[in-house]
Amino acid sequence: MLDASEIWASLEAICDTGGRQTGTASEQQATALLARLGEEATGVQPLREEFPYDGWDGGDASVTIDSGERLPANPLLRSVATPAAGLEAEVIDVGRGTPDEFLAHRDEIAGRIVLVRHELMFAAGTVHRRMKYNAAVAHGAVGFLIAGPASAKLVAGSSGRGSEAGIPAAGISPETAARLARTSAGYVRIRLEIDGADRQGTATNLIFDLNGQTPQQVVLSAHIDGHGLGESALDNASGLAVALAVARELRPEMTARKRKLRLAFFNAEEWALTGSEIHLQRLSEKARSDMLLNVNLDTVAGGNRLTALTSGYRGIEPFLLESSEAAGVPLGLYRPLQVNSDHGNFAQAGIPAFRLVSGFNDHMANTRHLLTPLDRRDLATPEELLLAARLTLEIVRRALDVSDEDAATWRRA
Numbered sequence: 001m002l003d004a005s006e007i008w009a010s011l012e013a014i015c016d017t018g019g020r021q022t023g024t025a026s027e028q029q030a031t032a033l034l035a036r037l038g039e040e041a042t043g044v045q046p047l048r049e050e051f052p053y054d055g056w057d058g059g060d061a062s063v064t065i066d067s068g069e070r071l072p073a074n075p076l077l078r079s080v081a082t083p084a085a086g087l088e089a090e091v092i093d094v095g096r097g098t099p100d101e102f103l104a105h106r107d108e109i110a111g112r113i114v115l116v117r118h119e120l121m122f123a124a125g126t127v128h129r130r131m132k133y134n135a136a137v138a139h140g141a142v143g144f145l146i147a148g149p150a151s152a153k154l155v156a157g158s159s160g161r162g163s164e165a166g167i168p169a170a171g172i173s174p175e176t177a178a179r180l181a182r183t184s185a186g187y188v189r190i191r192l193e194i195d196g197a198d199r200q201g202t203a204t205n206l207i208f209d210l211n212g213q214t215p216q217q218v219v220l221s222a223h224i225d226g227h228g229l230g231e232s233a234l235d236n237a238s239g240l241a242v243a244l245a246v247a248r249e250l251r252p253e254m255t256a257r258k259r260k261l262r263l264a265f266f267n268a269e270e271w272a273l274t275g276s277e278i279h280l281q282r283l284s285e286k287a288r289s290d291m292l293l294n295v296n297l298d299t300v301a302g303g304n305r306l307t308a309l310t311s312g313y314r315g316i317e318p319f320l321l322e323s324s325e326a327a328g329v330p331l332g333l334y335r336p337l338q339v340n341s342d343h344g345n346f347a348q349a350g351i352p353a354f355r356l357v358s359g360f361n362d363h364m365a366n367t368r369h370l371l372t373p374l375d376r377r378d379l380a381t382p383e384e385l386l387l388a389a390r391l392t393l394e395i396v397r398r399a400l401d402v403s404d405e406d407a408a409t410w411r412r413a
Contacts, residue, residue: 002245002389004382010037010241011385015233015377020226021077022268023055023201027225031204034224034240034265038208041248042263047207051278053268054078054162055201058228061170063145064191065179073170073194074154074229076133076146077271078161081196082168089113089142090187091180097132097146102139110140113192115180118148118155118171120368122299122307122360124334130160130272137167143192144169147177148372156227156371158270168194171371203267205275208247210254210261217260218399219294219351220246220392221276221342223269230375234358234367238380238388239297240265245389246396257400259292266342269298276342280349292407293399294353296343300388301380302366303359307332309340310354311347315412319402320354320395327394329387334360352410356392358384 017033018026035046061073064086090112094101097116102109114136119126129146136144144167148155155171170192180188206224209217222239226232247263254261266275280288293316300306308320308331317333324331337347338355346353359365366379399407 002249002386002393004386007241007245007385007389008382010244011233011237011380012377014237014240015231019228019230019232020224021228022053022203022225022271030224031206031267035206037244038206038263038265041244041251042208042210043251044208044210049205049207049279050202051205051275053201053203053271053274055199057197057199059195061194063172063176066189071172071176072154073172074156075194075196076157076159076169076171078159079169079194079196080161080166082192082194086191086193087143087168088189088191090189091115091145092187093181096127097135098127099135102135106139109136111142112187113143113145113190114141115145115147115177118146118371120363121340121370122357122367124361128340129157133160133169141167143167146171147174148172149174149368150372150374151175153372153374154229156229158272160272168192170194203275205267205279206265208263210247210251212254212257212259212261212400214259216290216292217262218396219262219264219291219346220396221264221266221294222297223266223342225267225270227270227371229371229373231377232375233377234302234375234379235299235370238299238301238385242300242385242389242392243297246393249393250397259400261396261400269342273342273345276345280345288349288351291351293410294343294346294351295392295396296341296353296355297392298341298355299357299367299370301358301384303362304365305330305332305358305362306388306391307334307357307360308354309334309338309343309357311337311343312413313347313352313410315409316352316354319406319410323395323398324391327391329391331391332360356388358388
């Protein structure tokens with residue numbers, strides 16, 4: 001039987017390793033811990049799937065204003081470093097950083113540092129940070145700042161830069177953003193300083209296979225990595241802890257189940273979903289066709305309601321609602337594809353996939369503190385984790401035995 005205290009103990013153990021930014025000692029400690037916890041839950045040793053990724057080592061960052069006061073900043077993952085003397089330029093505030101706002105300021109951006117706002121990550125109409133960064137680059141900006149939601153707190157996240165040259169990018173507090181506002185005298189000029197260096201890195205996915213009676217499989221996934229600020233408790237110790245609990249509960253049933261369960265702990269999710277992308281690329285076409293469903297757990301605590309982001313696969317929605325009713329756990333649905341976690345790679349590979357997330361469209365949920373130092377274990381509760389586990393268990397258990405005819409309807413987009 002699912003045990004809230006046991007799930008909470010897993011979350012605390014994961015949080016004890018720190019923020020788990022890929023390539024740090026914290027992430028390596030967490031990967032070792034999850035290999036052990038996964039083996040204890042499933043009874044099988046993990047397949048350790050090593051893969052290369054575009055790594056990066058970040059250092060200090062700061063914003064210096066005209067008075068000489070140096071204000072703290074947090075370099076975004078994969079940020080370009082500034083010159084040793086820093087980057088001096090004016091700041092142009094484009095609000096949220098929507099396409100319309102960039103268009104309205106298109107003649108003023110070149111040669112300046114763009115300032116945008118961090119948004120609630122799980123909401124209809126959210127403009128992802130990477131889109132804002134790319135827009136800044138496309139309009140000729142020389143730097144990029146994003147202001148976080150929490151008073152006096154910095155914000156983390158990926159710049160989204162790949163192998164291209166890119167521009168320096170950092171997260172700042174809302175108070176710092178306020179001090180960079182344009183006045184009647186003109187735009188504020190600052191010196192932006194960011195340390196950072198690209199490197200080639202290697203990370204590890206952990207795969208645990210619990211065999212059923214056929215090669216067909218249901219993939220239950222969660223990502224290991226997080227960010228240096230806080231404990232990455234909601235994003236994504238919560239998903240990891242719930243996935244462990246569900247696998248532990250299903251383990252004794254698997255010999256009687258029609259399909260295999262694959263428990264997948266992906267890495268470098270915060271680096272443009274690299275771990276799951278490479279995992280899928282390495283599979284044969286037959287192996288991918290045997291994947292009936294990806295149940296991706298990412299930030300499953302911190303809000304009052306769970307939502308399934310169904311990635312355009314309307315065929316899975318009746319099944320999810322039936323599972324929700326059977327579990328007695330309310331579930332919302334959001335259909336448009338959001339490539340904001342590992343389910344996005346499965347969906348784009350033609351595999352029915354959804355992300356289970358808490359706090360969707362709720363601007364007062366604790367999930368608003370993701371990517372800030374406030375993403376710590378006290379944002380979650382054992383009761384929230386238990387509800388997510390109950391719903392996930394019902395979904396996965398049913399998916400393992402659903403008829404081939406019903407499963408075929410899931411691919412309907």
